[in-house]
């Protein structure tokens with residue numbers, strides 16, 4: 178999956194440091210990322226020396242620091258500022274690169290970009306927030322409000338019925354491929370409550386025998402995804418939620434398509450079922 182970058186190690190400890198000219202910078206606009214070009218089909222991201230902007234330290238992978246062009250600086254950059262051959266490409270497209278550590282860095286940078294973008298002003302008194310020197314935190318100089326990065330937990334659920342897997346397609350999303358039942362954890366719910374509620378809401382099915390599979394930080398939507406397998410309990414007739422889904426069907430194991438996307442927890446779980454490994458979930 179996208180976070181599996183070993184032997185490289187992700188270090189998210191905050192440091193108040195300036196970039197060197199050769200350090201990688203992520204520049205986002207909406208759900209697009211700026212690339213400087215391609216090298217052997219892999220994406221090359223801009224370097225700090227290429228951009229005339231105040232940059233924000235993000236994290237390190239091994240010893241290599243990564244920086245963010247903050248939202249207000251990104252909006253200010255013109256085409257001349259970003260260099261010839263550069264272009265904004267959709268994050269979904271950037272994910273197809275084979276350089277996994279770079280993709281993980283890009284997705285995680287986007288998570289932080291979203292947080293900075295939504296927290297320019299204090300939510301309590303409306304004054305501009307200031308970055309702490311010591312930690313990844315924004316503080317209001319007027320009222321003292323402290324704002325920390327937010328993570329939205331959500332579940333990915335593989336519902337099985339013997340040799341069948343409940344597969345879905347979203348109703349209104351850019352991603353048109355096969356998916357599993359998924360949804361955000363609501364306030365006051367356990368992960369198990371979320372699984373029961375989402376499967377019932379989206380497919381009209383009750384479940385039992387829940388097993389945890391794995392989790393995944395998914396920065397493009399500020400998520401921490403929690404993967405669970407469970408079994409249909411009782412009636413297996415599907416009553417699909419047409420607001421959320423365009424398809425919800427039982428698929429026989431032999432007919433489950435091979436997942437080319439080895440980055441996502443959804444793809445990982447579908448592959449687990451297809452290859453008969455769904456009971457290996459801990």
Ligand SMILES: [Zn+2]
Pocket residue numbers: 299300301302303304317318319320321322
């Ligand atoms: Zn304030």
